[in-house]
Amino acid sequence: MSADGEVDGEWAILSMVRTMVPLLAGLSLLQMASGSVLESFESTLVTQPSLLVLVPVQIGTAGNLASIMCSRLSTQLHLGTFELSPSNPAIRANTGAVFGLAGTVFGVVGIAAWAIGQALDGSLALRQVLTISLVSGMLLALVVVVLSVLAVTASYRLGYNPDDTTIPVVTNLCDITGVLILFGVVVVVL
Amino acid sequence: MYGQDTAKDVYRDALPVIVVSLVAGLFAGTILGSETMRNGIESVPGLLLLLPAFLATRGGVYGSLGARISSGLHQGIIEPRFELDERLGNAIVASFINGMTVSVFIAVITFGVLAATGQSGSLLRLVGIMVVAGFLSAVLMLSVLVSVIILGYRRGLDPDNIIGPVVTTLGDVFGVLFLLVGVYVTGAVL
Numbered sequence: 001m002s003a004d005g006e007v008d009g010e011w012a013i014l015s016m017v018r019t020m021v022p023l024l025a026g027l028s029l030l031q032m033a034s035g036s037v038l039e040s041f042e043s044t045l046v047t048q049p050s051l052l053v054l055v056p057v058q059i060g061t062a063g064n065l066a067s068i069m070c071s072r073l074s075t076q077l078h079l080g081t082f083e084l085s086p087s088n089p090a091i092r093a094n095t096g097a098v099f100g101l102a103g104t105v106f107g108v109v110g111i112a113a114w115a116i117g118q119a120l121d122g123s124l125a126l127r128q129v130l131t132i133s134l135v136s137g138m139l140l141a142l143v144v145v146v147l148s149v150l151a152v153t154a155s156y157r158l159g160y161n162p163d164d165t166t167i168p169v170v171t172n173l174c175d176i177t178g179v180l181i182l183f184g185v186v187v188v189v190l
Numbered sequence: 191m192y193g194q195d196t197a198k199d200v201y202r203d204a205l206p207v208i209v210v211s212l213v214a215g216l217f218a219g220t221i222l223g224s225e226t227m228r229n230g231i232e233s234v235p236g237l238l239l240l241l242p243a244f245l246a247t248r249g250g251v252y253g254s255l256g257a258r259i260s261s262g263l264h265q266g267i268i269e270p271r272f273e274l275d276e277r278l279g280n281a282i283v284a285s286f287i288n289g290m291t292v293s294v295f296i297a298v299i300t301f302g303v304l305a306a307t308g309q310s311g312s313l314l315r316l317v318g319i320m321v322v323a324g325f326l327s328a329v330l331m332l333s334v335l336v337s338v339i340i341l342g343y344r345r346g347l348d349p350d351n352i353i354g355p356v357v358t359t360l361g362d363v364f365g366v367l368f369l370l371v372g373v374y375v376t377g378a379v380l
Contacts, residue, residue, distance in 0.1 A: 058215075
């Protein structure tokens with residue numbers, strides 16, 4: 001297990017650390033944007049646990065939906081059938097699915113977050129938590145669809161393989177946007 | 191035919207993964223919303239600031255380790271055995287180093303953001319929390335992920351389908367839990 005042992009360069013410890021650490025460090029810097037938003041809502045979050053419950057779900061689902069949409073569109077690109085057009089059946093089907101999934105997930109999450117919040121001494125009404133969850137979830141779905149289509153089109157035009165570059169970038173952007181949208185909606189609803 | 195998938199097909203394919211991450215997110219959210227964690231958020235400035243970066247790192251470090259092991263297995267250059275193979279060993283050591291380095295980096299930039307925005311914070315406490323949480327996450331994620339991939343591969347499961355849900359679920363739930371442990375331990379020691 002030496003850093004420069006007999007195994008080829010790609011499996012050497014130093015090479016794996018050197019490629020990953022700068023990427024992860026850059027990503028962490030980017031994530032400070034959503035961290036700052038969370039921090040600025042600290043007093044609201046501490047008194048309303050329902051909103052804290054929404055945070056990890058919002059972050060996770062945004063990235064998941066984006067990676068599903070991107071990887072399906074990029075498979076189409078590899079097969080040579082991708083076309084940037086509203087009549088492209090794959091774009092239509094994926095868009096429909098992303099909105100359907102968002103509606104399902106954020107409906108369930110709104111109710112669950114309210115119930116958990118009640119158990120943890122929160123005071124928000126079901127109507128408020130459900131509205132926050134559904135409105136921010138559907139806006140997020142819209143962002144996911146637009147960003148995925150744009151990113152896959154851009155990597156096609158520029159000749160990049162979308163699997164390597166687009167998916168990690170879009171997934172992280174959607175994670176961050178997820179938090180921004182959530183608190184944008186919180187400000188409007190509360 | 192791939193191109194003929196309707197929105198309903200895509201919805202049905204993606205729903206299980208989305209539901210797994212939803213349940214994990216709700217667990218993580220419940221820990222985050224708990225009385226103990228909320229006290230931690232109030233007593234440690236910067237905890238909310240580092241949360242998104244810390245959670246995103248789990249996916250970056252261990253998702254890429256999973257993908258690497260999976261490619262190695264598919265290429266036949268890693269054997270599905272619990273022996274100290276040089277490539278597997280190197281990949282595990284590199285992930286550990288990546289995870290710890292980035293955790294400490296996150297603590298430092300969090301302190302930087304606090305200082306830049308005129309808030310007070312303890313660099314020692316933040317680094318301590320990240321070291322404890324990063325170390326516990328590394329031990330758990332590395333042992334569970336490697337075992338699940340190898341055992342799954344032996345039973346004929348494609349590792350590419352296992353990694354996503356395992357990393358998301360464990361990463362979110364235990365990430366937040368170990369953050370809480372870090373707050374508790376550093377509170378008792380410092």
